[in-house]
Amino acid sequence: MDFSFEINSMSNLTMLFLLLSLFASSPLGIIKLSSCSEVHTKVKCIHTEREALLSFKKGLTDPSGRLSSWVSEDCCQWRGIECNNKSFHVTKLDLRNAFKLFTYVDDSKTTRYCNSCLGGKNLIYLDLSYASFSGRIPPHLGNLSSLIHLDLKVDNGYIPPNLDRSSVFSPNFLDDFSRLSSRNMDWLSSLSSLKYLDMTGVNFSGVGADWLQAVNKLPSLLELHLYSCDLESLPLSLPFVNFTSLSVLDLSGNQFNSSIPQWLFNLTSLTKLDLRGNALQGTIPYDFVNLRNIEDLDLSGNHKICGQLPSFFGIFCKLKTLDLSGNNFSGSSIDSFLGKIPDSLGRLGSLTSLFLYYNFFSGSIPSSIGNLSSLQQFSLNENEMNGTIPESLGQLSKLVNLQLDMNSWEGVITEAHLMNLTRLEGFAVTIDKNQSLIFNVTYDWVPPFKLKYLEIESCLIGSKFPIWLQVQSELTEVTLRNVGISGAIPEDWFSKISSQLTHLDLSKNQISGKFPQHLVFPNVTYFDLSYNRFEGPIPLCFKNVAQLYLESNLFSSPIPSNIGDLMPKLQILDLSKNHLFGTIPLSITKIEGLEILSLGKNQLSGELPHHWNDLQFLMVVEVAYNNLSGKIPNSMGFLISLEVLVLSNNNLYGEIPSSLRNCSLWSIDLGGNYLSGNLPSWIGSHVLMLCLRSNLFSGIIPRQWCNLPSLHILDLAQNNLCGGIPDCLDNLTALIYGYNNSYFGNHLTGEIPNELSRLIELGTVNLSINHLTGNIPQNIGNLRLLETLDLSKNNLSGPIPKSLSSLTFLAHLNLSFNNLVGKIPSGNQLQTLNDASIYKGNPSLCGSPLPIKCPGDETFDGPTISSGSVDNKQDGDDYERLWFYVSIGLGFVVGFWSVCCTLLVKKSWRHWYFQFCDDIKDRISLIIALKVLQLDDLPEGIMNMDIHQ
Template sequence: MGIIIFLQILSIFIGFLCMETNGSTLVHQALEVQCKESEREALLKFKEGFKNHFGYFSSWKAEEDCCQWERVGCNNETGHVIALDLQGDKGAVTLQLQGEISRSLLNLTHLSFLDLSQNDFNKIQIPEFFGSLSSLNYLNLSNAKFKGTIPNQIGNLSTLQVLDLSGNGFSLTANNLDWLRGLSSLKFLDLGGVDLSKDSHWLEAINMLPSLKELGLFACKLQNLPDSLSYVNFTSLEVLDLSLNSFNSSIPNWLFKIGSGLVEIHLRRNQFHGLIPDAFGNMTSLVELDLSENNLQGHVPKSLATLSRLTVLNVAWNSLEGIVTDVQLLNLSNLRVLELSSNQLAFDIAGLSCCNLGQQFPNWLQTQKSLSFIDISKSGISDIVPNWFWNLSPEVQYMNLSFNGLRGNVPDLSLNRKLSIIDLTHNRFSGSLPLFSPNMRVVILSRNSFSGPLSNLCEMISVNNFLGYLDLSDNLLSGPIPDCWNYGKDLEVLNLARNNLSVKIPDSIGYLVQLKMLIFENNGLYGEIPPSLKSCTSLLVIDLGLNKLSGAIPEWIGENLLDLRILVLNSNALEGLIPLQLCQLKALKLLNLASNRLSGRIPSCVGTLQALTEPGSSCYYNYDLKTLSMMHLERNITGAQRLFPQAVPVVKSMDLSSNNLSGEIPSQFTSLGGLLALNLSRNSLTGTIPPNIGAMEAMESLDLSWNELSCAIPDSILSLSNLSHLNLSHNKLSGPIPHGKNLLSKFGATSYLENQNLCGPPLSKNCLERESYGAPDCPKMELQERSRSSEEETGNGMGIPPFYISMALGFIIGFWGFWTPLLLNTSWRHAYFKFLGSMIDEIYVRVVVGVAKLQRKLQSQRQGE
């Protein structure tokens, strides 16, 4: 909010104290007058109310003068305590007060400055007795986790000039703001985040504060906004912030009656609609105007061009239309931030982000000598960037030219010490890599035609650099990766993918201990994966695919990089076994080891990869900086949070294809209920498809082709209702293809080709024409049951073709036509069995005689030899 105004107020307050004490200050120094005994006792009792006072009160010793204590200020002449500065530190729990606020503060009758902000008071209420600290000029309770209703007694502090209750969330409420009427001296009021939804007359209470200079009511759940006031009393206002409320109205008329002294107006995301009033042009002192994320229609008012002091103009994410010309912008010579993106504006110059623009580079920018923020991304410009642009303003901190057709070379930018973020993605820049200063924090030059070596990088990542994000992917860069990463203490993302880089990965990569994404895929890198990488324990993504790396997959990947989400090592020359240690990567969501020379069995422990057992369709790859700790970005640069491309979802998947893996598919695979894609094709896997494969209910793509899998396709595969791709071809599968609502037949015959003993639709082989279904070690019961289920789908009432029905009837008639007379007539039955016995005896004699003759013949032949 208006920090300059706040500092002005604070300086006025300190000046007031100095006058009151005839030159005394709050700086600790040797004092002739010691603090009052009663006030020292009050402070000691106040200290006892807190649990973790060691970080705050180490100097608060009973035997010493309390005016010498840290965070305590006294009047030099009287010895009275006049200030308590107990602001906490949100970055350190040990520097946050926790506990109760003692009423002993009431004994500090001359206390005029009290700051308890940035602490953790664990949802206690603001004490009502604060309203009895009658000497208070400054009260700051912001971001301190207070709860409940703001006590009306605060309105008794008639001398209060600064009141800050912001940042306590909607847990802090006010039924109304009538208590403000007693704060006639108030100059600074910030109630940001306080729930004021119950107060429909809040504006009338604010109007009773004639001295108010800065007002913050952002995110207060306000809904009622009167369009006019009978008179405007708070004409001293310089900063107004009503952002993030739900007014759903037009911009009110009373705003333009406050006076010409307004310096900042923040009305973002309030559901304002209608036109932007021309009356803004009369606010000649205006420095910042933010009307973004509303529903304003119509043209950008020409009157805004008269605001020569304007440094920030943000009307992005509205429904503005029409043409913006050079004339409307040339007078805004002090402009640092200009946001017109996500409207329906057209430009007869060049343009700004996401607008309908021409092809020429915007020459009007040449007049903007104080810009700190430049965003002309996605603007359709296909021009050479003029030389004057690169030296436009020494104040530029953020530069986004991405997703255009910009051409030319990028010059040496190392002398621009304030530039910290640059994005040139998806253009046609060429030449060697530009030089940048060590102050760069984000450098994205991907999808261009930069060529030559990476030697310039070493100047940017020298001692005391701030680089956190480096993306040089999709260029024509060549040569080795430089071995100068020793000072990359802040680097979290390193993407050099899809270039022509060669030689080994340098050992100094191991110094990047904060690294979360390492992406070197599709280069010409060779050698082993450097063991120094084991020091990068913060890694979430490793992508080294499509290179020439050799050696074994290191065991330390599973032992040291326990936060790893994505591991891509495909299309290299890696060999040996898949390490069991990879099973320790409980967060792993994508594993790609395809197209290597891996051998041996697939570890059964893959079924314990926890992230793949859990539901949830995707993780995020490449640019998911919302989950990374890139907190170095300047938050006061409008639009910086939209620098990075939207995260690309990647399905939970495992690809072990095109290796030399052998043995059976582990049954534990079926525990991976969250896996969406599995590819084990082109290996030497044997045995059966796991019978319980249907347990992998989330599966969308399954490829087991080009192996030596045998026996039947399990019926449970019918449970994979999400399956959209299936390939079981080139195996030794047998038996009928399972059918249930034609689930598997929808894939066509190509999914089952080259399985000699596989039958049934969509194949042309009819299962009933075969006597057996393959290898004798396959389960027969399953095949017989499958055959019966297949027969039930073929029609003819009972599901049996007429030929087989007639054959069965003939067999039945012939069988019972022979046996029925024998069963009914005893003499016939005896004669038949007598005949059958004599026939058996005759056959037996003939066999014995024949065998004897054969033996004599063989013996005589041996003797003749």
């Protein structure tokens, strides 16, 4: 059992260190005469130090009995205490996580005595780690000049090993309320003998760059741990590095925002360097080659470290652990080699762990990876790898965990990739290209490994469930998602793994048949069979399941009435898109931890349960597309955590209960029912989506809805609403600044308010089937992202605004059956909307695409041109004709004199030209003569033939 050591005030903290000073400088031990035997016994413990310890103990409560040994005469035998064999002074005080301090009784005698004996020189080991401090480090600590080992690490906060990309960049997980802190580190300068210093979790915010100057005064230091200390400055250089014997440096989890410092490369004795979880930036400098003794290097979680992974990493022949995850290695570049994993990593023969996940590496894994004969952990997930997986990976006979998921692998995996991986326990490969990676292994191949963790997604492993998977009997976590499996799952495989299985995902396959009801999975917490072809009754063999996904199958049965008793720990229950029938059992409302309930698209009937009071964590209720009837229960108003309510396309009736105002709803879909009454004016200001279409609502649109700043989608179509559209629509700021939709088809009257044109980022506006009058707003073109506009079946009049032609995203337009007049505007996107039905039922409209021509269009197929325009056009034609003739004349003159002037100036060229002309003349004369002779030799009959024949 662990107990924490808490010091709750500054005076108590000071008392502790005054006590430590006493241990270090009090007089040598005493001789005590035994009253019983008169035998002189030498007691090793120094009396004053023993009394000081006992005085300190009086102020403590010790529920674990950890200090029960602090009663004997010899304090050197007490737990957590060690003394020098010759001087008998306390030299070691180990109170790590020792006891819980609730009160402290001030012993004035001890305090007075300690005040006179500061400056101890005997205590060499002090460990108060994992105690819970408040206050500041007292200056008396600096008087313990003989300290070799000082451990003050605070038990709060840590960086988890599986960081996501957001948390890894903000590593301040600490609770300042209970932390030891220091305004400076000047007190360190007197502890020149320190070899081990661990102040993990101590708050050094505000110290600035001085911390490094203080550390630089500790020439004997071998290990330095300053993890998660809120250090804000990392100096890039030092005039002289004095702690070159340092072998372990941990500066992880701070708030540095700089490049990797130059002084670091003078620490040539380093065997472990941990800089994870900072905000370091830039590329890896070449000077890293100085750290040739490094065995453990962790640069993970510095998202600004970028560029290529240097090939010189191959020289670190002693490296055992290399963690470069959560960085920005190998970003985009025109250099085709940038982004590849360097072949030189294959020279790290001592490497046991290689973590490269959460980066931007691309291409293939280098075949040299097969040379890492000691490798046990290899993580390359969450990159942009888009090549093949080399067969040399199969040479890693000591590999235990292989993580290749979330990449874009191509090619095949054969038996050669896997046949030597005898120690493999965890294997993950998932891709974002659908089944571009194929497992090409013999169906009955039996592998040499026994997996405990298996994740394969979007790869093709074959239609039959392969033998190499069936023989895996030690699996605890299985994901075979979208891998092309069809047919039934072997029941004997399920029975092999059922007892130890905790996670099973077989979703997005074509698995069929009935799920074996007699099997029991006592430890399963996550179970996903969604998007398959399972049939029969739903499986209920998961006593401890928290997340159950069975959507999109062929399950056909009622939901068991005692489902709440069978699976009491459910948090997510998704049975949607099946063939379930019967009623929703009341026991569902007894699953207190339920967060998501999805039963949509089934054949459920009856009423909604009437008792929802106990489901304080329920956030989503989705039961759309069923045959439910009755009213929405008032008790749903007790669901204070409810955010999404989807009851659409059922047979519900009555009014929306006002108790729902107590929920935290941001998405409400009650469309396609028989709900009636007035629209609820109490809709909360945080609602993003409100769909009440296809019901029997009456009355007007509440003006209170103009105060819904978050509303993105509003659908009130196909109701019996009346009155006008509120002119305060422009108050709906989310409709102005986000992609949104609005549907109002009812019996609305009045004009379309001009304020509608201020909702500049609306995506859909549907006001069809109303009684709206007046004109279409002239500034309708301000709705720059509008894709759908439906104003059909109203009584709108006037011309179509010309601004409509400026809508470049408009894909669907319907203005039919109104009283619009005039010419249909043209231009931009309207040119592609050439379906005449868009304007049908407006007898006074004319122009393309309607067959009705506008006045003035009888002569021309194109648009009507005014007389002024004709005159301008004629003037333009004359001007163009004049320039045409001028350009021809200039071309002739330039061409003619370019040739003639050349012949006049250059005599040799002139002779050659005329000689060329004579030759051409002679050739033409000869050809004509030959043709004439050929005609004279033709037969006379042919010569006399009628040419018209």
